[in-house]
Every structure is written in C-alpha cells, then in structure tokens.
Amino acid sequence: MRHSIRSQTPSDHRDTPRSNRPARDPFGDRSTKRPERAVLAGVLLPNTKADLRNPLGELAALAESAGVKVVDTMIQKRTELSAAYALGKGRLAELVERVTAAQADVVIFDNDLAPRQIRGLEEAVGRKVIDRSELILDIFASRAKTREAQLQVELAQLEYTAPRLRGLWTHLERIAGAGGGTAAGAVGGVGTRGPGERQIEIDRRVIKERISFLKREIAEIDRRKQREVGSRSDQFTVSLVGYTNSGKSTLLNKLTHADQFVANLLFATLDTKTVRWSLGEARSVLLSDTVGFIRDLPHGLVASFRATLEETIHADLLLHVVDISSTTAWQQMESVDAVLENLGCAKIPQLTLLNKVDIADHSAMAEMLAQHRRDVLRISALTGEGLDELVREVTRRAEGDAVDVTVRVPHTEGKTITELLKVADVRERRYLSEGVELDVRINRSQLRQLQGRFPAMTVATPEPLVDNPEAQLDD
Ligand SMILES: Nc1nc2c(ncn2[C@@H]2O[C@H](COP(=O)(O)OP(=O)(O)OP(=O)(O)O)[C@@H](O)[C@H]2O)c(=O)[nH]1
Ligand SMILES: [Mg+2]
Numbered sequence: 066m067r068h069s070i071r072s073q074t075p076s077d078h079r080d081t082p083r084s085n086r087p088a089r090d091p092f093g094d095r096s097t098k099r100p101e102r103a104v105l106a107g108v109l110l111p112n113t114k115a116d117l118r119n120p121l122g123e124l125a126a127l128a129e130s131a132g133v134k135v136v137d138t139m140i141q142k143r144t145e146l147s148a149a150y151a152l153g154k155g156r157l158a159e160l161v162e163r164v165t166a167a168q169a170d171v172v173i174f175d176n177d178l179a180p181r182q183i184r185g186l187e188e189a190v191g192r193k194v195i196d197r198s199e200l201i202l203d204i205f206a207s208r209a210k211t212r213e214a215q216l217q218v219e220l221a222q223l224e225y226t227a228p229r230l231r232g233l234w235t236h237l238e239r240i241a242g243a244g245g246g247t248a249a250g251a252v253g254g255v256g257t258r259g260p261g262e263r264q265i266e267i268d269r270r271v272i273k274e275r276i277s278f279l280k281r282e283i284a285e286i287d288r289r290k291q292r293e294v295g296s297r298s299d300q301f302t303v304s305l306v307g308y309t310n311s312g313k314s315t316l317l318n319k320l321t322h323a324d325q326f327v328a329n330l331l332f333a334t335l336d337t338k339t340v341r342w343s344l345g346e347a348r349s350v351l352l353s354d355t356v357g358f359i360r361d362l363p364h365g366l367v368a369s370f371r372a373t374l375e376e377t378i379h380a381d382l383l384l385h386v387v388d389i390s391s392t393t394a395w396q397q398m399e400s401v402d403a404v405l406e407n408l409g410c411a412k413i414p415q416l417t418l419l420n421k422v423d424i425a426d427h428s429a430m431a432e433m434l435a436q437h438r439r440d441v442l443r444i445s446a447l448t449g450e451g452l453d454e455l456v457r458e459v460t461r462r463a464e465g466d467a468v469d470v471t472v473r474v475p476h477t478e479g480k481t482i483t484e485l486l487k488v489a490d491v492r493e494r495r496y497l498s499e500g501v502e503l504d505v506r507i508n509r510s511q512l513r514q515l516q517g518r519f520p521a522m523t524v525a526t527p528e529p530l531v532d533n534p535e536a537q538l539d540d
Contacts, residue, residue: 069502088424103128104164104392105138107175107367108146114400115175123360124197126310130331131204136167145203151178157189163243164190171201177361198225198363201332205366208335213286217369220279280406283369290372294379300488301350301463301508303342304377306405307386309333309357312420316386316446317354320456325354332357337376344460348490353377360400368409374408382414382462384455389419389431389443398434416439416458423448457507467506471525475500481519488515 105121105128108539118120121138128135141156151174164172165190171193172186178210186194195203202222209215213309305313309332314325321340326333335356342352367374377383383405387398398417405411417438419431423445435441442458444451469492474481485491489507496502507515516524 070348097355100132100134101170102136102168103171103173104160104167104169105173105175106134106152106160107140108151109140109142110146110176111144116396118392119411121175121360124173124200126331127197127200127204128158128173131200131207132150133171133173136169137163139163140531146176146178148180149182150175150189151182151186157186161190164192168362171195173197177363197361201359201363202366204332205335207331210447211336213372214335216279216282216286217373218366220276220283221363221366221369223276223279223500224369225363227272229274257306264365283372287372287375289522290375294375296424297351301382302339302376302380303350303352303382303384303459304380305354305384305386306377306401306410308388308401311357311386311388311397312446313357315385315461316384316418316444317352319446319449321352325355331359335373337373344456344463348460348463350463353380362404367404378408378410380410380413382416382459383410384459385415385417386420386446387417387434388421389425389434390421394419394430394434408467414456414462415440418455420446422450443536463508464506467508468512468514469504469506471504473500473502473503473523473525474519475521478519478521481515481522484515484519485522 084400090128105124107115107121109115109120113120120140125135125138139160141152141464146155152160160172163169169192172195173205174186174189174194174196175198177198178186178194183194183196202218202225205214205218206222210216306314310329314327314334317323317325317338317340318327321342323338323340325338337354337355338364339351339354341349343349349433355377356370356373371378384469385398385401387394391397396501402411405413417434417440419425419434419441422431422443425431431443442451442455444455446452467490472485474485476499478500482503483502485505485507488511489505491503491505493504494501512524515522
C-alpha cells in the first residue's frame, strides 16, 4: 500500500505503539516498484549557506539517499519566503506546470517551511510537499537500525511534524465542519467513524502521550550511555566528527581494521561505534565513529541524538574530517563547528583532517583551510596517505600529560597490576620480597585514579605529580 500524507496520521500509532512509525512519512512504503519522482524547489535567500554554483546539489544528494528520483529543479531568488507559498505567485504557476510536465509525485523544498506554506503549496500544486528537514528526518528513519536510533528519530519526527499535524487537523476540522465525520474519514483515512472533532482530540492526546513515552525511554538510554562512557574515562578517547560523507567510517576502517559500513550516501552511519586503535609500542586509545552532520540539521535531531553522541561529547581529542574534494568544504567545516558548539564540544582539542587529497583537484582550498586553522593534516583515508603522521600526532597528544614513575604493588594485589597494565606503558618489572616494582609511563589523571582505587599501591615519583597550581585546583 502506498500512503499519502493525508492517509497517515498519528492515530496509526495506537495500533503499533512501540514501532517506529513516523508521524508523517513523506515517501510512504518504499517497497513500491517505481521510485517516487520529485521536483526540487528552493528559494535562494541572501544569507544562504548553499553552494551558489549548484544551490540544489545537496538537496538532490539527500533525495537520492532517500531513494527518490529527481525529475526537475527550480530555484527562485528572493529576499524572504512569501508567507503563503514560499515562492512568488509567478514562480508558483511555473512550479505547477513543471510538476505536471514531469509527472512528479512530490515537491521537495530546500527551505524549511511553515505548516501554512506547506498547506498552501499542497493545495496549489496538488501534490505532497515536504521540506528539507522532513527529508533528512525521513532518511534517518529509514536508516535507523538500533532501537536507540529508532526512538531518537521518532521523537525528532513527532516534534518536528507536530505543528504540521496541527495544520492538518485544522484542515480536517474545516472539512469535518462542512461534511461531518465521513468527509474527515475520507480525507484522514484514519478509520474515523465518529465525528471529526473527536478523532482530532484523540489524535492530539495520542501524539502527546507518545512524545512523553519516547522522552522517558530516551532519558533512560541517556543515563545508561553516560554510565557506560563514564566507566571508560580513564582511557584516552578520540572521536571522529565531520560532515556526512566526509570519510569518517572509511578512516576508522583503515586505522583499526574495523568493518564499519561505508557508502557514497548521506548519513550512511547513524550510530556510534567505538573500537581500540593501536598506535604501536604497546600504546592504544579508543576511537569512535558516529553520525555525520549537515548544515541546518533539523531542530531537535541533535538533542534527540545526545546518547549517540555521548562518546563525542566526552572525547579527549576530536578528529574533524573534512572532504577537501568538495567545493563546499569550507561551509561544511563551519556547519560542523556550529553543531559541535551546540553540543558543548567547542573546547575539546581538535585536529582537522583534510581528507580525500587523492582526488582533490583544487589545492587552493586546502591551502586556505590550512591557513585558517591550527593543527591541520592532509590525508587520504582511501590510499592511506598522511596516516603515519596522524598516528604520530595522536600518540604525541595521548602521551601529552604522561609521567614516568616507579610504583610498588604488594604480591597480594594482582588486580592492581592488571588495571595498571591496561592504562600504562610498563618499561621494567622487578620482583622484590615485599611486592612487584614497576617503572611505568602513565597519564597523570590515570595515575591519580589508580591511586584512589588501589591505596595499597605506593608511588615513588621522580618528579612532582602536580606541577602547576591551577591543575591542583581542578582536582
Ligand atoms: N577518493 C576518496 N574517497 C574517499 C576517501 N575517504 C572516503 N571516501 C569515499 O567517500 C564516501 C563516504 O565515505 P564514508 O566513510 O561512508 O563517509 P562518512 O563520513 O562515514 O559518511 P556518513 O556516515 O554518511 O556521515 C565513500 O564513497 C568513500 O569511499 C578518500 O580519502 N578518498
Ligand atoms: Mg559513516
């Protein structure tokens, strides 16, 4: 069955309360043979962050990632969106013509639209109309595999579409007022037997209940995730961040021989994978790969994905992967910075990795980026170029606050030795009558934690542990 937006309303959730049924699934059942045909439209506003050479290019990539066939595009320059239709009157007529000529099923707007504009456009064009945020949410919904991701996407979808549904309800109310429950049922397709009004109230209540249920579940996942990440706080953690399709998963695979899914699609990765990354010489750190970012991420999506981004939020070092072969590398980098700021990660030390140097034919962009940022490395996750230097740099940082100390552990404290081996580089081991003496290189914070957990371990430090008064205040 192919759904239209008017045949799916939140009351569907009553039948499948724990499933991931979006409130307004823009593309309905994807198992239909023929891909949906879309006309892309956009209003180019003066402050746009779109690529001026190809303003609808990213939207086309998003549409393709959602499995939609783009059959025509139309762009209008305006200083603001028109209140009723987003476009001006003349261009609206042109859009209607193009949609008919191209036999399109859907119009996808690059701008985020108000419920009223969507309604106006749908009435004028006679097709469903969705906006950029809805498209992104739809891709997330179709890719979400874990229960965590499914709940997060559903919450973001419900919160984003709730105002639109209210718009839809107003529409239903009008029809219900004129034709009674039957008309509302015919349009709503929600099995409305009683008067439209009553169904609308039920739908409103169901959606509210579902939102609070999802919020409770997600809060529980957040807590569990925080404990999980907190328990690893004694290990140096590196997080890959970056625009979607920049090559984060490819890099994770190359560095750690993991088998993370890689694809030339937007939002190929939707969860977080953390693996051990061996830097050689008995030193290793944790490396995590997560969901990519994009400009103008739908409001609420980042908040809903907090649990997924927990590793990123608590990383000791961020590796910001930039696709230097993209003509919009600069804007992409700025969008990622904005999301990091939003997540409270702006202060985490960062290395910028200009990726895909093997196919970057405009090195001027790389030059410019390198001049504007500190700590930039040029790499290719595909060919491995520049990765030795990356390993050296990360090793240097992971060892940044390391100290060389000699510790003594009584023979009875085997567990202490096990823990020590996990986090320290052991240089020498001497067996004495009162216990084992080890010369180790270890990070200061990790040494302090071990001292707290294993008081029987004594430390002979050749240098003072705390060498700056400010650091002492932090303790
Ligand atoms: N030529 C070239 N292609 C690369 C390089 N790194 C990644 N790619 C390609 O870029 C595309 C995206 O790679 P992914 O690793 O899936 O990107 P990602 O950042 O994980 O993307 P999302 O998970 O969607 O956010 C794939 O087609 C990769 O083969 C590189 O260094 N050079
Ligand atoms: Mg990925």
